[in-house]
Amino acid sequence: xxxxxxxxxxxxxxxxxxxxxxxxxxxxxxxxxxxxxxxxxxxxxxxxxxxxxxxxxxxxxxxxxxxxxxxxxxxxxxxxxxxxxxxxxxxxxxxxxxxxxxxxxxxxxxxxxxxxxxxxxxxxxxxxxxxxxxxxxxxxxxxxxxxxxxxxxxxxxxxxxxxxxxxxxxxxxxxxxxxxxxxxxxxxxxxxxxxxxxxxxxxxxxxxxxxxxxxxxxxxxxxxxxxxxxxxxxxxxxxxxxxxxxxxxxxxxxxxxxxxxxxxxxxxxxxxxxxxxxxxxxxxxxxxxxxxxxxxxxxxxxxxxxxxxxxxxxxxxxxxxxxxxxxxxxxxxxxxxx
Amino acid sequence: xxxxxxxxxxxxxxxxxxxxxxxxxxxxxxxxxxxxxxxxxxxxxxxxxxxxxxxxxxxxxxxxxxxxx
Numbered sequence: 591x592x593x594x595x596x597x598x599x600x601x602x603x604x605x606x607x608x609x610x611x612x613x614x615x616x617x618x619x620x621x622x623x624x625x626x627x628x629x630x631x632x633x634x635x636x637x638x639x640x641x642x643x644x645x646x647x648x649x650x651x652x653x654x655x656x657x658x659x660x661x662x663x664x665x666x667x668x669x670x671x672x673x674x675x676x677x678x679x680x681x682x683x684x685x686x687x688x689x690x691x692x693x694x695x696x697x698x699x700x701x702x703x704x705x706x707x708x709x710x711x712x713x714x715x716x717x718x719x720x721x722x723x724x725x726x727x728x729x730x731x732x733x734x735x736x737x738x739x740x741x742x743x744x745x746x747x748x749x750x751x752x753x754x755x756x757x758x759x760x761x762x763x764x765x766x767x768x769x770x771x772x773x774x775x776x777x778x779x780x781x782x783x784x785x786x787x788x789x790x791x792x793x794x795x796x797x798x799x800x801x802x803x804x805x806x807x808x809x810x811x812x813x814x815x816x817x818x819x820x821x822x823x824x825x826x827x828x829x830x831x832x833x834x835x836x837x838x839x840x841x842x843x844x845x846x847x848x849x850x851x852x853x854x855x856x857x858x859x860x861x862x863x864x865x866x867x868x869x870x871x872x873x874x875x876x877x878x879x880x881x882x883x884x885x886x887x888x889x890x891x892x893x894x895x896x897x898x899x900x901x902x903x904x905x906x907x908x909x910x911x912x913x914x915x916x917x918x919x920x921x922x923x924x925x926x927x928x
Numbered sequence: 929x930x931x932x933x934x935x936x937x938x939x940x941x942x943x944x945x946x947x948x949x950x951x952x953x954x955x956x957x958x959x960x961x962x963x964x965x966x967x968x969x970x971x972x973x974x975x976x977x978x979x980x981x982x983x984x985x986x987x988x989x990x991x992x993x994x995x996x997x
Binding site for chain 2: 671675676678698701702703704706707745748749752753755756759760762763766767769770773780787789797798801802805
C-alpha cells in the first residue's frame with residue numbers, strides 16, 4: 591500500500607491525570623485552524639467529550655470547522671476484533687454450535703493481549719481509512735495511560751519478530767513437503783474430519799503462509815507510520831512532579847529502544863506565582879519541589895523540545911477555554927503541522 | 929525418504945508448539961497471531977497429537993527410524 595506522505599499522526603502519551611486529553615484536544619483545535627484534523631480518544635476512561643463539552647461516539651463528530659472527534663467504543667472494538675477471529679474458528683469447527691459449546695470461544699475476550707491488539711487494530715483501521723480517503727491532514731491520538739500505550743506501541747515490533755520466524759519455519763515445512771512430493775510423485779494427503787485433503791506445499795496454496803504474509807503487511811504498515819518521525823509525532827505529557835517524570839523517562843527510553851522518537855515534552859500544570867515570598871509555607875514548599883522537578887526534566891529530556899503550560903485558574907473545558915490553552919502549544923502546532 | 933518424513937513431522941510439530949504453546953506453558957506469540965492461524969491448523973494439531981502419543985516410547989521411535997529390529 592502506498593502511503594500518502596502529506597498526512598501527520600500525533601500521539602499524546604503520559605501517566606493518567608497529567609492532562610493528556612486536554613493537551614490533545616487543545617492541540618487538535620489549534621491545528622484545525624490550518625488543517626483538517628481528527629482527534630481520537632483511545633483511553634478506555636474517556637474524557638475527550640467532557641473536555642470538548644460535546645457528547646462523542648464511535649463515529650466522527652464535527653466539533654468546529656475542520657475538526658472532528660471520536661471516542662472509541664472499547665466494548666465494540668474488542669467485540670469486532672474477536673468476531674473476525676472467532677467467526678473463522680466457528681466456521682471450521684461448526685459442530686460446536688450443535689453442542690452449544692461455541693459460547694466457550696467467547697471467553698477469548700479475556701485473553702492477555704486482546705485489548706492491546708484490538709486497540710492497535712483500531713489505530714490501523716483509522717490510518718488505512720485515511721490513506722484511502724484522505725479525509726484528514728492530521729490525526730491526533732489521545733492514548734490510554736502509559737502502561738497500556740507502551741504495550742500497544744511495542745506490539746507491531748514484537749509481532750514482526752514472531753511473524754518473521756514463523757514464516758521462515760513455514761517455508762522450511764513447505765520445502766520438505768515439496769521434496770516428499772518429488773520423491774513420491776504425488777501430493778501428500780491427510781484425513782481431516784473424515785475427508786481426504788491434499789496438503790499444500792507451495793506458499794500460494796498454503797492458507798497459513800498467506801495469513802502470515804497478510805499479518806506481516808499490516809505490521810509493516812503500522813511500523814512505517816509510527817517509526818517515521820516525519821509522519822508521526824510523539825508527545826509526552828507530564829506534570830512537574832517526580833513520579834510522572836520518572837515514568838515519562840522510562841517511557842522515553844522504551845520508545846527509543848523501539849525506534850520511535852519523542853520530540854516534545856509538555857509540562858502541564860506548572861504553578862507560576864509572581865511573589866513567592868508572600869505565599870503560605872505549604873505552597874512555598876510546593877514551589878521549591880516544582881523547581882527541583884523542572885530541573886530534573888531539563889536533565890532527562892535534553893533532546894526534546896520542552897513546553898511549559900501553567901496551572902490555569904479554571905479547568906480548560908469547552909472550546910473557548912481550550913482555545914486559550916492552545917496558545918501555549920503554538921510552537922508545538924507550528925512545528926508538528928505540515 | 930523416512931528421514932524427510934520425520935523431519936517434516938517434527939517441523940510441523942515445532943510450528944504447532946510455537947503457535948499453541950501457551951496451553952502447555954511455553955512462550956507464544958501475541959494471542960491474536962495464534963487465533964488467526966488456529967482455523968488452518970487442523971492437520972498440524974493432528975500431527976502434534978500423534979507425536980505426543982509416541983513420546984512415551986522414544987526408544988521404539990528411534991528404533992523404527994533407524995530400522996533396528
